[in-house]
Amino acid sequence: xxxxxxxxxxxxxxxxxxxxxxxxxxxxxxxxxxxxxxxxxxxxxxxxxxxxxxxxxxxxxxxxxxxxxxxxxxxxxxxxxxxxxxxxxxxxxxxxxxxxxxxxxxxxxxxxxxxxxxxxxxxxxxxxxxxxxxxxxxxxxxxxxxxxxxxxxxxxxxxxxxxxxxxxxxxxxxxxxxxxxxxxxxxxxxxxxxxxxxxxxxxxxxxxxxxxxxxxxxxxxxxxxxxxxxxx
Amino acid sequence: xxxxxxxxxxxxxxxxxxxxxxxxxxxxxxxxxxxxxxxxxxxxxxxxxxxxxxxxxxxxxxxxxxxxxxxxxxxxxxxxxxxxxxxxxxxxxxxxxxxxxxxxxxxxxxxxxxxxxxxxxxxxxxxxxxxxxxxxxxxxxxxxxxxxxxxxxxxxxxxxxxxxxxxxxxxxxxxxxxxxxxxxxxxxxxxxxxxxxxxxxxxxxxxxxxxxxxxxxxxxxxxxxxxxxxxxxxxxxxxxxxxxxxxxxxxxxxxxxxxxxxxxxxxxxxxxxxxxxxxxxxxxxxxxxxxxxxxxxxxxxxxxxxxxxxxxxxxxxxxxxxxxxxxxxxxxxxxxxxxxxxxxxxxxxxxxxxxxxxxxxxxxxxxxxxxxxxxxxxxxxxxxxxxxxxxxxxxxxxxxxxxxxxxxxxxxxxxxxxxxxxxxxxxxxxxxxxxxxxxxxxxxxxxxxxxxxxxxxxxxxxxxxxxxxxxxxxxxxxxxxxxxxxxxxxxxxxxxxxxxxxxxxxxxxxxxxxxxxxxxxxxxxxxxxxxxxxxxxxxxxxxxxxxxxxxxxxxxxxxxxxxxxxxxxxxxxxxxxxxxxxxxxx
Ligand SMILES: Cc1cc2nc3c(=O)[nH]c(=O)nc-3n(C[C@H](O)[C@H](O)[C@H](O)COP(=O)(O)OP(=O)(O)OC[C@H]3O[C@@H](n4cnc5c(N)ncnc54)[C@H](O)[C@@H]3O)c2cc1C
Ligand code: FES
Numbered sequence: 001x002x003x004x005x006x007x008x009x010x011x012x013x014x015x016x017x018x019x020x021x022x023x024x025x026x027x028x029x030x031x032x033x034x035x036x037x038x039x040x041x042x043x044x045x046x047x048x049x050x051x052x053x054x055x056x057x058x059x060x061x062x063x064x065x066x067x068x069x070x071x072x073x074x075x076x077x078x079x080x081x082x083x084x085x086x087x088x089x090x091x092x093x094x095x096x097x098x099x100x101x102x103x104x105x106x107x108x109x110x111x112x113x114x115x116x117x118x119x120x121x122x123x124x125x126x127x128x129x130x131x132x133x134x135x136x137x138x139x140x141x142x143x144x145x146x147x148x149x150x151x152x153x154x155x156x157x158x159x160x161x162x163x164x165x166x167x168x169x170x171x172x173x174x175x176x177x178x179x180x181x182x183x184x185x186x187x188x189x190x191x192x193x194x195x196x197x198x199x200x201x202x203x204x205x206x207x208x209x210x211x212x213x214x215x216x217x218x219x220x221x222x223x224x225x226x227x228x229x230x231x232x
Numbered sequence: 233x234x235x236x237x238x239x240x241x242x243x244x245x246x247x248x249x250x251x252x253x254x255x256x257x258x259x260x261x262x263x264x265x266x267x268x269x270x271x272x273x274x275x276x277x278x279x280x281x282x283x284x285x286x287x288x289x290x291x292x293x294x295x296x297x298x299x300x301x302x303x304x305x306x307x308x309x310x311x312x313x314x315x316x317x318x319x320x321x322x323x324x325x326x327x328x329x330x331x332x333x334x335x336x337x338x339x340x341x342x343x344x345x346x347x348x349x350x351x352x353x354x355x356x357x358x359x360x361x362x363x364x365x366x367x368x369x370x371x372x373x374x375x376x377x378x379x380x381x382x383x384x385x386x387x388x389x390x391x392x393x394x395x396x397x398x399x400x401x402x403x404x405x406x407x408x409x410x411x412x413x414x415x416x417x418x419x420x421x422x423x424x425x426x427x428x429x430x431x432x433x434x435x436x437x438x439x440x441x442x443x444x445x446x447x448x449x450x451x452x453x454x455x456x457x458x459x460x461x462x463x464x465x466x467x468x469x470x471x472x473x474x475x476x477x478x479x480x481x482x483x484x485x486x487x488x489x490x491x492x493x494x495x496x497x498x499x500x501x502x503x504x505x506x507x508x509x510x511x512x513x514x515x516x517x518x519x520x521x522x523x524x525x526x527x528x529x530x531x532x533x534x535x536x537x538x539x540x541x542x543x544x545x546x547x548x549x550x551x552x553x554x555x556x557x558x559x560x561x562x563x564x565x566x567x568x569x570x571x572x573x574x575x576x577x578x579x580x581x582x583x584x585x586x587x588x589x590x591x592x593x594x595x596x597x598x599x600x601x602x603x604x605x606x607x608x609x610x611x612x613x614x615x616x617x618x619x620x621x622x623x624x625x626x627x628x629x630x631x632x633x634x635x636x637x638x639x640x641x642x643x644x645x646x647x648x649x650x651x652x653x654x655x656x657x658x659x660x661x662x663x664x665x666x667x668x669x670x671x672x673x674x675x676x677x678x679x680x681x682x683x684x685x686x687x688x689x690x691x692x693x694x695x696x697x698x699x700x701x702x703x704x705x706x707x708x709x710x711x712x713x714x715x716x717x718x719x720x721x722x723x724x725x726x727x728x729x730x731x732x733x734x735x736x737x738x739x740x741x742x743x744x745x746x747x748x749x750x751x752x753x754x755x756x757x758x759x760x761x762x763x764x765x766x767x768x769x770x771x772x773x774x775x776x777x778x779x780x781x782x783x784x785x786x787x788x789x790x791x792x793x794x795x796x797x798x799x800x801x802x803x804x805x806x807x808x809x810x811x812x813x814x815x816x817x818x
Contacts, residue, residue, distance in 0.1 A: 013736045030576060042690035046733030046742040053454040056490045056570060058383060059283040075573060096425065097739040103280065107402075116391035117343025127340040129352030135345060142345050142377075142384065146282050180343065 003027045003078060005036050007048065008088035009098050018095070020086075021048075029079035033066055033087065037073060037099075050099035057211055060147030063090055064099050070149040070209040090152040092161070106148050109164050113172040113190055118183035134179040141174040141219050143212040150206035150216050156199045163199040164191065166206040166216050173219040176226060185230070188223070192232045197224045243420070243429040243670045248274045249657045251419055251432045253406045253461060254440035255281035257382070257642035258621025258649070260389035262438050265650025267396040271657050274432060275398060276421050278405040278456065278744075281390050285442055285454045286642065289382020290493035290567060292374030293339075293639035294362055295332035299353045300372045305329040307364060308373065310811055312637060315361040315524045316594075316630020317771035317781065318813035319474070319789070319806055324601050324628040326809065328637070328644050335643035336375050344388040346377050347563070357563070358498040361524040361634040361818075370522050374636045379495050379566045385639060404430065405744055408673040409437065409464040409617075415663045416616030419464075420670045422677065424744065427737030429670045435662040436616045436653040439465060439597055439605075440646065443622040444755045446748075448590035448705070449697040452484055452491035456748070461623035463751035465597045466758060470607050470614065471791035471802070473625040474595035475755070476763035476773045479633055480706045482528040484589025485574050486547045492567045492586060494635045497521040499563055501552040503528070504583060505540040511548075516818040523818045526632040526772045529588040529706050542585060549583035588706055594633055594772065595759075596625040598791065603649035609791065609804035616656060620649040627789065630806075631771020680746050686731025689746040692723050696749075699723075700756055704763060710777045713764040717798065720760055724753050758792040761799040766790065783813050 003025050010018035023044060025036045034052055041048045050073070051061040057075035064073055065088040067081055078085070093101035119128075144167065151157055151165035172191055176184045191197050197220055206216040250266055252259045255277035266273040277284070296303040309329035313320045340346055340354060347355040356372040364371040377384040393400075403424040410417035410431075418433040441461030445453025466472050482503070483492045497503070503521050505511045515531040516523035523531075536546045552560060552568075557580055560568055568579045577584050597619035598606050603626075605617040621642050628641055680689075699719050703712035727750060734742035768782035769775050787806055792799040 053456045116395040131352050132348045135348050
């Protein structure tokens, strides 16, 4: 079938402002938006620019706004979208070119929550023990691929760009609830800041946007509850 | 700031002691070692580190922890050697199997969320070719985190790099390797954000750029796996080793090549033909579905050639229905999701159509067990240059890699690379930069976007991938390979005249994809020449016109050197310490 693909384009070297470009693309129903973008780039217009790598939803390169929702282009099929498909860069981040946004601030926020295991106890000769239940406690948030679909779907982030955002909180959660970690207190203090968890308005956009199916709103609520519990 | 094209720009120069190219598992572990040793190091990566394809690894990482049943590193070593059809260098396999245990435990201590046994230890499952007591039957050796083991490894190592304040240059695409007068000098990189060239001067360089699966039409590899590090070395006169050994994984999603991990079979999944038979009975009666990948991939082709593919077509079924929802959801969540999304098949209730997919390069840049690059058959080291991970060939995988052994390779030899580089930097300094070191590659890049008219490079890439799939895949013949030689030469000539459409400086992926095609063409040239010369069948290299293994003439590694008119081949002996070559049955 033929798909009517609209892409919000902008090349700072050529364009004074963003514009919608339209392409007619042949597609099978099981093909993904990424296939369409490739077809345009490889056959029609080599200047069309987007990030991608794995092409099966695990590397987090190609989150974009597709028919009004943040998704991975490689994980959403044409038959799920219909014959008219619109693609725009993730909202709320500076556009570098076409569908490529500047991710520096996003990764800086991720780094700000100390996203690594802290445990200063002397190392045992073998692995540390962790029960399957304790392991399950933080399973959901280990799945994050840092694609930024959640953070850039959040109205609180759009309104206040200094908000650390759902993705960073998810990655803090992954350690706060890991029985092996010792730095929960520091992370919770960071997130108790004015640009931390309290900016969440439980709109659930992040949970809807997550291509890994992480229950992000739940994770944020658990982090908030831990802050209250510890009276931080 | 914007820079106009055509004007002479001088590159930005950076000075480091060590440079790592690539931020997958191999590059990140090396970076950690260098950080711990206090060596001034830059990690350059064309992707954000967490986008590296290590994150796609699913099934697990083997180590003889013996958490669920008796196991020994000697058994792991034996399986690795036999799995590699005795082309494995056994000093390397010994290091791999021994150090796997320490590295996996270290990963746990870094925070990796492994699945756990009821008593809290790292859980382990079966995997193809991994056996107890030198081949008696399958053993539980693969340590895993659901079917996201690679994701967890990549995340954990990146987290540790943040903790150790490693310096990253994200989205810097390395376009040249500087080697001068037999010494490593650094690299030239293209900053993707603005098209500026940056020269990194460093005494020690690590190539950790991953595989080259995009040589083939159907592959499990990311679009960005284009053999960059291999080609960069090849262009500097360094040979590529054992390139004819390319692994096809048995269970890829039909047409797309997306991988459904061997973990599905490790947990007990079946392979079925059109008659509903578990056809592996005919090919590997003892290990069945858990035979090594080369055997299983060939078996699938034999079945479909004999008309026993599903509906007479070129695929068979992977069936996990009998494992039950609980096992599938706890241990194979992602791959069942892939089947749903990309095939529209529900693995809980339907068998999944699969066919072999191009997966892993056993060959690559030759190194010793300290990850130092060696340039000939006598073990001569190129001072300062290192390689690790899929881009390298130690060789611990020989003619066929066992499942989970690549991740082990990254951990063990990524770490060894870091240590060896730190050691080297203690006494060596980078040579002075040659004036205008960046000029040749600038000219190359400029030509791709400024020459008058030229062919669309994407057509060349598609033709290359199709031709390699047809004549250099699971089954090969002398005739097919002889056809490929002039075909690839022709594609290379056309590449010299290709031109991209995007002439801009900012985020020009059109240009970089074309440049990557140049890397792929070099890898393909070396692969085909090596495959044509090797007139035997061993591991993943199967010649229908020479179907037997021939230890008399061919128990040796291939070295392919770049030369005018096509690669020049040389050979080097295999290191055999404990296990004499034997016929390989499962
Ligand atoms: C789908 C899939 C599943 C797998 N499952 C398993 C498994 O269960 N167990 C197992 O052992 N193995 C598995 N493998 C194999 C294993 O994952 C890979 O061989 C391994 O991860 C490669 O790691 P690496 O560090 O060498 O490279 P990669 O992780 O591929 O990283 C390459 C890095 O190099 C960088 N790079 C490349 N070129 C350039 C350049 N020109 N300039 C700058 N940077 C560059 C990239 O940005 C990236 O950071 C699997 C492979 C695939 C494809
Ligand atoms: S390309 Fe990797 S997530 Fe889509």
